[in-house]
Amino acid sequence: MPTSTITSPDYDVALVGAGPAGTACALALRGSGLRVALLDKSTFPRDKVCGDAIPGHALKALAQLDPAYVAALWRTEPLDAVRRSRLVAPGGGSFYLHWKLPTFNSPRLAFDAALLALVRQHTATAVLEGATLKHVEITAAGVHLHLADGQAIRAGLVVGCDGANSVVGRRLLPEPRLARAHHSAGVRAYFENVAGAESGTTEFFFSRSHLAGYLWLFPVGAGRYNVGLGMLSELVSQHKIDLKKLLLEQLATHPGLASRFREARQLGPIQGFGLPMGGGRQRPASGMRFMLCGDAASLIDPLQGHGIDLAIRSGILAAGQVRACFERQDFSADFMRGYDEQLRQQLGPQLAHSYRLQRLLGTRPWLMNLGTRLARLPGLRGWAQRLVG
Ligand SMILES: Cc1cc2nc3c(=O)[nH]c(=O)nc-3n(C[C@H](O)[C@H](O)[C@H](O)COP(=O)(O)OP(=O)(O)OC[C@H]3O[C@@H](n4cnc5c(N)ncnc54)[C@H](O)[C@@H]3O)c2cc1C
Incomplete structure (x- = not known):
């Protein structure tokens, strides 16, 4: 005009x-x-x-x-008021990070x-x-x-x-x-009736099948959970990964998740969107x-x-x-x-x-496993917290 x-x-x-x-x-x-x-x-x-x-x-x-x-x-x-995060490494080991700033999902x-x-x-x-x-x-x-x-x-x-x-x-x-190296793709769906999930705790699952990314399980109040998966776009296109399919597969097979999602109900479709980083x-x-x-x-x-x-x-x-x-x-x-x-x-x-750390950890699952073991040592928990911000 x-x-x-x-x-x-x-x-x-x-x-x-x-x-x-x-x-x-x-x-x-x-x-x-x-x-x-x-x-x-x-x-x-x-x-x-x-x-x-x-x-x-x-x-x-x-x-x-x-x-x-x-x-x-x-x-x-x-x-849901959030106090801490639980990080689960590819090997299954996990540790908690406690957040200083009060916040919520x-x-x-x-x-x-x-x-x-x-x-x-x-x-x-x-x-x-x-x-x-x-x-x-x-x-x-x-x-x-x-x-x-x-x-x-x-x-x-x-x-x-x-x-x-x-x-x-x-x-x-x-x-x-x-x-592409600065772009990620993410998908998420809402669920209810997830077993063993704690209010106040956000959970992150790292796995060999979604390196340079993670699966999340976040309580959002009213008994509902935001469950999703994000990954570098270059890996998604390189390996022709269907993120929606991968999310459902992980919920059905991941040793730390399968039993917790057996009775869970998905609310609505899985939806995806880009993350310019x-x-x-x-x-x-x-x-x-x-x-x-x-x-x-x-x-x-x-x-x-x-x-x-x-x-x-x-x-x-x-x-x-x-x-x-x-x-x-x-x-x-x-x-x-x-x-x-x-x-x-x-x-x-x-x-x-964060970019340097993502490049370092995202391609080396053994480093995540080692980091998780070290972060469980009382003297090193503060270090882990500072490292991930
Ligand atoms: C799968 C996934 C999971 C994420 N998880 C988290 C998380 O847990 N925590 C977190 O902090 N961040 C998360 N993010 C990132 C977060 O969503 C974004 O960084 C944040 O929304 C950016 O805010 P914004 O205001 O820049 O853009 P947006 O929130 O995207 O808002 C943009 C607005 O612009 C409007 N708009 C778009 N185009 C037009 C147009 N042409 N004309 C008029 N209006 C227009 C849209 O309707 C929208 O309301 C996630 C992202 C994805 C994709």
Whole structure:
């Protein structure tokens, strides 16, 4: 659509995607005086394929904005408060890690709706649901967002928080494709009536059949479990692995799981989604009048596969850059690079460490077995906890 025919109202900032990255950015822009639009193709509550484990650092970052946000999120239903993780090595040995930061698991259907409710309650953000971005155009004068229904929105800046298949990233990044080595695939389904599962404990199973990945069993409240499997995409395509089939096979045959799933009931289909991971050569996440956050900027932890915390933290960093841009009235690519620098400084070291560890452990099951034995020694438990973050 030619830009001269744009009729919809203008905003200073358009945040595309109302997942953890977009909602955190909107919350961090509270009180900025800027006209903010937050648009999402879905209407909430909406599902998102995920393990549903909310990392403690996600809550910590939100608490730094306002402790009331986190107090409200703890009232999400259902949820399961998490205190520890059980890691099971390929050889069957296991050990527990106890988490310092309090946190919980909660289905994304509920958690993301709770985040959006905070945006509605605490900010003047215009929330536009059912608004699918098709195309984005940037000129020296501004940003033009073209929606699937033919509408157009004009803004001064766009922040792409639109997830793993980001339209903003595909349209605006100079090198939009992520290398296979930095991409994982994951599948998950919900179950109930799983035997021997403990509330408060997330379980991770490593096996020779899904190296550089793991099978998870996470309680999500109301007697339900999020059960899934994730693996490097290069291995999936190299060995032509059907992840959905592998998940069911593992639940039926894995020595630590088969008896526990004998009476379990699967609730709904197994669903899959991609995980764009960080830790390699960080691609640019900004340019003139735009930034990318969360999965759109490939910020998933390559060792553990968590990305909600990194999405929230990058959304908050992007909000800082948005404020700086409007204060200085500078939307140039050069000035925007301040955001990339923040990502590099604040998130880069953790992602690089996780990437190195994933490459090391993912191909050497014996090292996982050895690590598990060592981590059971009282003096070395703290070391194991620091190693996996
Ligand atoms: C199988 C699997 C398991 C995972 N398990 C965990 C876990 O347990 N813990 C954890 O921390 N992380 C986990 N992750 C990663 C986590 O899901 C993501 O890192 C996180 O959701 C990123 O948040 P986001 O806001 O960047 O993107 P998203 O949560 O994907 O949100 C993007 C939003 O953008 C909207 N959108 C997309 N395209 C458009 C468009 N064209 N126009 C308008 N709106 C659009 C979508 O509807 C969506 O609401 C997992 C991922 C997978 C695939």
